[in-house]
Amino acid sequence: MKRNTKVLLAVLLSVFMLTVVACGSNDDTSSESGAGASTESNESNESNDAVRKVTIFEDAKRSEEENLKKMYEDFTNETGIEVEMVVIPGDGIEIFKKIDVQLVTGDQTDVIRLSNPLLIQKYMNNGWLAPLDDVMAEDGYDAESIFGEFLREGDDGKTYVLPYQAGKWAVYYNKKIFDEAGVPYPSGYWTWDEYIETAKQLTDKNNGIYGSYMLDYDAYLYMLARQYEVEGYKEDGTSNYDDPKFAEALQFFGDLGNVHEIQPSWLEFKSSKLSWDGFMSGNYGMHFIGSWYSSLFADQATYPRDWEVGITQIPVPADGNGDNNFGVDSGYGINKSAANPDEAYEFIKWMAENQYKYAGDLPARVDLTEDQIAELFQDYSDSVNGEITAEDMNNALFTSDLGFVDEKIVGPAATEYGNIILQEGELYLVGQTSLEDTVQTIKQRADKAIEDAETDS
Template sequence: MTIQTKKYTIVLLMMMMLLSACGSKSDSGDGKTDEAQNNGSASKERVVTVYEDAKRAESEEMKKKIADFTKETGIKVELNIVPGDGVEIYKKIDVDMISNEKTDIIRLTNPILIDKYGSNGWLYPLDELMAKENYDATKIYGKYLPKFQDGKTYVLPDQAGKWAVYYNKKIFDDAGVPYPSGEWTWDDYIETAKKLTNPAKGIYGSYMLDYDNYMYMLARQYDVSGYKEDGTSNYDDPAFKKALQFFGDLGTVQKIQPSWLEFKSKKLSWDGFMSGDYGMHFIGTWYTNQFKDKTTYPRDWKVGITQIPVPADGKGNNNFGIVAGYGINKNAAHLDDAYTYVKWMAENSYKYNGNLPARVDLSDEDIKALFQKTSDDLSGEITVEELDKALISNNLGFVDEKITGPGSTEYSNIILQEAELYLVGQKSLDDTIKSIKERADRAIKDAAQ
């Protein structure tokens, strides 16, 4: 072979290699390869990426759900873990949405977040994806399906939780106090908590968190709206002033739970009740899963559940709760697989976390089976009958726990900011209510522009 022939042979081999490489990705004619069309992932592996906070990512519930989802669908789940708890995660996601981050899935834990992310255009509309397979979200989720002004569907709900009082049976037993059961008032709750509180042992009778709705929970039980008929803030209604004072007094006057200052200075956590230092916890039913997870929360005490207390005047006999759900980032890298994930989680999450499902297509027997599974997962610490009485078969009505409407995200932030000044003694109650009203009116006006 001559030198010239060798050169031609080498060139020919190089051209064949290039053609072979190009041929490994078929072109559809629109400039996109099969790989690009398959959600941007290699054809040999389907992937979906999901935002999760650090604590939730390590929970047994999350690990089990992901394992079952992957087993059933063949789609691998990769978590984008954000340090901190369920509050800090949204600070990062907010920034990521502005910078076009491509993490596929966003879990939205309350109606304010659902409205914010949907209305800001950060979520991918699900309507065309659902239409392709004739998926009837309204039939499955009914009244719990989040609505948006443009008429599109951005979120599928995975829970429609209610609130309850969970209690530590050991603390009750040690104090010789009977377990709470059936109808009771906030006066009853306070008196019970006082009997449980033992400063010498570091025990409080009650535990509540630093969420905005605790500031106005009493007003919501009376079903007082956060908006007037003309669309302005209704925070000057006396019910909101009474509610804020009531919450503050639980820590500073009644001394049955950590005051706001103690909660913040000691950096107490959303899962603080699991420490075993508190007699009762007033919280949503999403919390049930913490009691199941004895790996993360080993404990030597048993838990009970009862319905929430109500105002003594008999005019605020309402439970409250929220809808939470999943949405797809509008810039998602794996759109089809992300849709599969959202749909699967919306339909199946209730089987893992003990919360009430957002599905209206389930029968009474399905709900009973859910309660039975929860009871079994808790080794019978809570019975099916106790769950039913606390959450379903009682005389309580139901209202949204959050103030939702125009500017609701900023409205919520304003309540927390101003209420904190009152709760630490830096602002009077009247001035606090006045400031919330004035600032909320501006936020509502800005949201309308």
């Protein structure tokens, strides 16, 4: 439900800062030592029973990030527990397909980082995660007072995940492209019509420049509907994808590339295999993405650039009825077959409480003081040499006077629902099916998936 600014202030004023994180894919899985991980051979480890370690799945690109290495080093220095990354080559949400297979076959990797609510729901419902309630009670750990509403429960009422971020969306922009085009930087309240017009002024395809960049995540295909707070399910539990706002949202997203030509079309994105971090190439004027993306600008070792970045708030529909931002929470869970469950518990507690200090996103903590918040804003600004100020971040993500809704469609068969939207939506985006047929098919397939999920349960 929509939360007005005052409510959001009360809930999220203790939930902020900046300094992030990404995702990953492929079929081969290897293991390598992360920062703070043991560099000794297996034989040496076996001869030293005092060595404590924890293993975690990571994608290849993320495993090389300096912020991640520093975070793991600090965890090891504070706890004495070494971190070993089980690296899956590639990047993006596709890595979880490989993780799924490994968990089914009894893999003992300790920790899984779940980057959105659909993954959290899926891994809880599939029984792949260890419940945390008993160990937290024994430890005297009051997770609710730390994480508040961001502490999710499974259908059985148990806690399986500790959240580390509660991100929101924003527009990041390349100041160099704006300057060369003679276009003023965006600031404050603005509409999607203004976003499109701005992107058109920035686009110079002869020189490989697009004014806008968006990705192939399911949320982009229905983001406009979420701004209007249109639910993914009807009151009777069936799919609500026949609501006209979902068709409007899909057409809107498709038109950005196919009609307005301000960003790569879906076909170009897929055929050119464009990346989730493609904005860092410097070829795009604006990128509409979650606030987790902030850390990339602070990591100039991984992402060297000759341009400065800015940030502004999310555009909204011109009719003023969809004045909402949206976001997503992420968390850490422990594999039910973990080889090192005690170390894994210490790890996920520490990461949930501390990761925001190394990332560029809003923490999922509701217990931070105003002084801590102010310090974190400034720390992030310092990390990007003042390109983005603390005031910029505050205005874009916190005091924008917009409401807030969940980014994802979360409910029965939610993962299948999202996949169906992507599969059928792609056919529309590349011109193979009509908008009407696409929406109808999504509705029918989603209803079947929901029915199957309820039958299985």
